[in-house]
Amino acid sequence: MNRKNFIQAFSLAGTVLWGKPTFANVSSKLIEPEPQLDRELVATFVGAGHRDLDKVKTLLEETPNLLNAAHDWKYGDFETYLGAASHVGYKELAQYLLDKGAQANIFTACLFGKIEIVKPMLEAFPSTLNAKGPHGFTLLHHAIRGGDDALEVKEFLESLGAKETKIPLY
16 A cells, blocks of 8 residues: 555545544645646756846746755756855855845855854864865865955865865856
């Protein structure tokens, strides 16, 4: 018996035994989930995260669920619009997305020079130093994109032996 059949059977049993369906309100949500976001819409949104604040604002207003959507570029390369804005160093767009409630991560913390976040994360999880973000960009790459605001993070990462991934930007 699969999950859907179990829930339907349990709901039917509740109707027979107690006169009302058990899980009636919950079962429809479990059986018929919301449809996935359109793949092309997500790709357009993430693409705009590299360069176009106005387009991101418009798309997010029309479809708020895009906020933490990720595009699958294949081969394990997933990217959110915040990831896109972060690896190209588009701080204004990244800040806008964070203000809207986007899920921040250590890559974005490196972009903004948040040593108070980066240092304890790397102390707790040292192998994160070599983590790869979207398109293989490293923490050091993000700190470099952060410019003067992220100089302390950049120097800290280099002191730990971090190397920048040399990948050409679009």
